Amino acid sequence: MLLKHLSLTNFRNYIRLELDFPSGLTLIQGGNAQGKSNLLEAMVFLATGKSPRASSDAELVNWLVRDEPYPYARAAAEVMRAHKEDQIDITLLPNKGNGRFRKQVRINGVNKRAMDLVGVMLTVLFRPEDVHLVSGSPNQRRRYLDVALCQMEPAYCRALSHYQKVLSQRNALLRSLAERRTSDVGEQLRYWDEKLVESGSLVVARRLWLINELAKEAALLHLDLSGGVERLRLRYLPSFDPGQQPRSARTPYPSTQVLRERGVEYEELSVEQVSASFLAHLFAGRSRDLAAGMTLLGPHRDDLGFYLGDRNLRIYGSRGQQRTAALASKLAEVAIMTRVSGEHPILLLDDVMSELDATRRAMLLDVIPMVKQAIVTTTDWSYFSPGLLQEAHRLQVKDGQVLFIEGAPPD
Numbered sequence: 001m002l003l004k005h006l007s008l009t010n011f012r013n014y015i016r017l018e019l020d021f022p023s024g025l026t027l028i029q030g031g032n033a034q035g036k037s038n039l040l041e042a043m044v045f046l047a048t049g050k051s052p053r054a055s056s057d058a059e060l061v062n063w064l065v066r067d068e069p070y071p072y073a074r075a076a077a078e079v080m081r082a083h084k085e086d087q088i089d090i091t092l093l094p095n096k097g098n099g100r101f102r103k104q105v106r107i108n109g110v111n112k113r114a115m116d117l118v119g120v121m122l123t124v125l126f127r128p129e130d131v132h133l134v135s136g137s138p139n140q141r142r143r144y145l146d147v148a149l150c151q152m153e154p155a156y157c158r159a160l161s162h163y164q165k166v167l168s169q170r171n172a173l174l175r176s177l178a179e180r181r182t183s184d185v186g187e188q189l190r191y192w193d194e195k196l197v198e199s200g201s202l203v204v205a206r207r208l209w210l211i212n213e214l215a216k217e218a219a220l221l222h223l224d225l226s227g228g229v230e231r232l233r234l235r236y237l238p239s240f241d242p243g244q245q246p247r248s249a250r251t252p253y254p255s256t257q258v259l260r261e262r263g264v265e266y267e268e269l270s271v272e273q274v275s276a277s278f279l280a281h282l283f284a285g286r287s288r289d290l291a292a293g294m295t296l297l298g299p300h301r302d303d304l305g306f307y308l309g310d311r312n313l314r315i316y317g318s319r320g321q322q323r324t325a326a327l328a329s330k331l332a333e334v335a336i337m338t339r340v341s342g343e344h345p346i347l348l349l350d351d352v353m354s355e356l357d358a359t360r361r362a363m364l365l366d367v368i369p370m371v372k373q374a375i376v377t378t379t380d381w382s383y384f385s386p387g388l389l390q391e392a393h394r395l396q397v398k399d400g401q402v403l404f405i406e407g408a409p410p411d
Contacts, residue, residue, distance in 0.1 A: 001079065001080070001081040001121065001122055001343040001344055001345060001346060001372065001373070002021070002023055002079065002080045002081070002346070002372060002373050003021050003043065003077055003078075003079055003121065003346055003373060003375075004020065004021060004077075004078045004079065004080055004085075005018070005019065005020050005021070005077065005078040006018075006019045006021065006039070006042065006043065006075075006076075006077050007019075007074070007075070007076040007077070008042055008074070008075055008076075009072075009073065009074040009075075010061060010062040010064075010065045010071070010072060010073040010074065011038070011042055011060055011061075011062065011073045011074065011075050012035065012038035012041070012042075012060060012062060012400075013034075013035045013038060013062065013399070013400040014035060014038065014062070014400050015062060015064070015400065017400075017402060019039075019395075019402055021373070021375065021393070022393050023372055023373050024372075024373065024374075024391070024392070024393065025368055025374050025376065025388070025391065025392040025393065026373075026374070026375045026376070026392065026393040026394075026395065027376050027377075027378065027381075027384065027389070027392045027393070027394050027395070028375065028376065028377045028378070028395045028396075028397055028402075029377075029378050029379070029380075029381055029394070029395070029396050029397070030377070030379070030396060030397035030398055031379060031398070032379065034397045034398050034399060034400070035397045035399070035400045035402075036350070036351065036377035036378075036397050037053070037127075037350050037351070037377065039375075039377070039397070039402075040125060040348045040350050040375065040377060041053055041054075041060075042075045043077070043121075043123055043346070043348060043375070044123055044125050044348070045060070045075055045090065046075055046076070046077045046088045046090060046117070046121060047117065047120070047121040047122065047123045047151065048117060048118065048123075048147065048150065048151065049090070049103065049105065049114035049115070049117045049118075050114075052125060052127070052147075056100070057092050057100075057101045057102075057103065058092075058099060058100060058101050060073055060092060060101075061073040061092055061101060070094060071094055072091060072092060072093050072094065072101075073091070073092040073101075074089070074090070074091045074092070075089075075090050076088060076089040076090070077121065079120065079121045081120075081121075081343055082342075082343065086107065086108055086120050086121070087106075087107070087108050087109065088106075088107055088117065088120055088121060089105070089106040089107075089109075090103055090104070090105050090106075090114075090117075091103070091104040091106075092104075105117060107120060115154065115157055115158065115161070118150055118151060118154045118157050119151060119152075119154060119341070121346070122151055122337055122341060122343055122344075122345035122346065123151070123345055123346045123347075123348055124148075124330065124333050124334050124337065124345045124346070124347055124348065125348040125350065126327075126330045126347075126348065126349050126350065126352050127350045127351075127352065128350070128351060128352055128354075128355050130144070130326055130330060130352070131323050131326055131327075131352060131355045131356070132322070132326070133325075133326040133329065133330075134306045134313050134314055134317065134322040134323075134325050134326050135314055135317075135319075135322050138301075138302070138303040138304075141303055141304040142299075142300075142302055142303070142304075144304070144329075145207050145210055145211070145302075145304065146160060148210060148333050148336075148337065149206055149207070149210055151337065151345075152336075152337060152340050152341060153206065155202070156202065156203070156206050159199040159200075159202040159203055160199070160203055162198075162199040163196065163199040163200045163203055163298075163299065163300075164300075166192060166195045166196050166198075166199065167196060167295060167298065167300055169192060170189070170192040170193075170195075170196055170295055171293070171294045171295055173188060173189065173192060174189075174289055174290055174292075174293050174294060174295065175293040175294075177189075177290060178290050178291070178293050185286065185290065186286075189286060193279060193282045193283065194279070196278075196282065196295070196298065197275050197278045197279045197282065198275075200278060200298050200299050201242075201271045201272075201274040201275040201278050202271050202274075203299040204238065204242050204269075204274045204278065204299050204302070205242070205269055205270065205271045205273075205274050207236065207299065207302060208236050208242065208264075208266060208268070208269055209268065210336070211234055211235070211236045211304060212267065212268070213332075213336050214234050214329055214332045214333065214336065215232075215233060215234040215235075217331075217332030217335045217336060218232055218234060218325075218328040218329045218331075218332040219231055219232050219233065219234075219328075221327075221328040221331050221332055222324060222325065222328040224363065225324045225327060225328055225360065225363050226324055230308050230321070230324075231308070231309075232306065232307070232308065232325055232328055233306075233307040233308070233309075234304065234305065234306060234307075234329070235263030235264070235265060235304075235305040235307060236263050236264050236265075236302070236304065236305075237263045237264075237302065237303035237304060237305045238263075238264060238299075238301075238302050238303075239296070239297035239298060239301035239302065240277065240278065240281040240297045240298075241264055241277065242264070242266075242269055242273070242274040242277050242278065243264065243266050243269055243273060243274075243277060244277060245276070245277055245280045245281075246280055246281050246284040246285075263305050278298070281297055282295075282297070282298075285297060306322075306325045306329075308321065313325055320357070323355070323356065323360065324360065327356070327360060327363075327364060331364075331367055334347060334367075334370075334371060338371075344371050344372040344373070345371070346371075346372075346373050346374070346375065347368065347371045347373070347374040347375070348374075348375050348376075349364070349374065349375070349376040349377070350377050351377050351378055351379060352364075353376075353378055353380075353383040353384075354378075354379065354380070354383070361383060365384070365388065
């Protein structure tokens with residue numbers, strides 16, 4: 001899979017940009033706040049329909065055009081995959097003068113839903129924030145799993161979207177029931193329980209599958225990254241055991257603390273197995289949900305644990321160990337996505353070299369030739385060897401302008 005051309009109009013700090021990319025390695029150098037990360041953000045936006053950085057699409061529209069009568073932003077790409085060329089186009093258009101923007105998505109000139117973008121252009125993005133994947137929040141780790149699975153399985157993306165909508169509706173009902181103190185709790189919750197389980201069970205089952213796959217790949221990569229002295233283990237840390245039924249309504253979460261510390265390990269669970277367990281746990285935990293006014297268990301409370309032996313790296317790992325585990329997991333994601341899709345994803349590294357020591361930088365650079373295309377941003381050319389600089393396609397970014405660098409590698 002290759003990104004051949006990127007076109008941006010009024011996207012972040014780019015008023016107008018037309019940029020070709022070759023296969024192999026592209027290095028993009030520039031100072032802070034010049035637009036390097038914006039380029040990679042546009043690529044992920046085209047691949048997933050969502051920005052990895054912005055909280056709203058309005059942030060993507062160049063501020064210089066905000067006061068124009070009809071402000072808009074556009075990102076487009078030409079992608080080559082399996083001897084087939086696809087054109088992706090996303091335009092952000094003003095939405096009824098309320099300061100928000102709506103997406104107009106086209107694939108090969110045909111209007112599509114944003115969800116239809118999934119799988120057209122596969123990307124794996126590694127940012128400085130991802131270096132802190134192990135030590136960061138559970139939400140960061142859930143997002144990591146979701147972005148990877150959504151690109152590999154459109155059905156997962158649909159299930160996740162459905163789950164989030166139903167969860168919001170069930171939580172609203174729980175708050176309403178708590179305020180009214182009605183006795184007809186079971187009948188009103190039953191419908192939303194079943195709807196929540198309908199999509200949530202697929203989310204849980206596929207996350208378990210991905211974590212198992214990541215665990216296999218990352219363990220081998222981690223051995224290389226750590227010089228063969230440490231073996232990484234990844235575990236699913238759910239809010240309920242998807243392979244077990246609760247013991248009784250009085251003990252709906254008999255092993256919650258254990259689950260969140262040690263996780264669960266199943267080779268595989270079917271959606272049907274997870275459904276039976278999820279529904280039973282929801283039923284057993286209704287009183288707690290009503291008291292809290294929210295749903296206390298489900299994939300929205302999942303976590304992912306990183307361990308060396310039985311030692312939780314989030315709590316007991318050094319910063320170097322945490323970063324090595326995060327790097328091994330991101331590289332494992334590349335291998336899994338390649339195997340599942342039959343296509344090499346585009347590897348995007350956003351100024352992560354400054355976050356890694358010399359040994360880990362060298363190991364990461366050794367992996368780059370394994371992918372068909374890698375696009376790497378940096379503030380400093382010195383992170384790369386003269387030989388690598390000579391072979392790479394080199395660009396420089398300054399104030400939203402991109403220049404191609406020819407000749408000898410820079411000093």
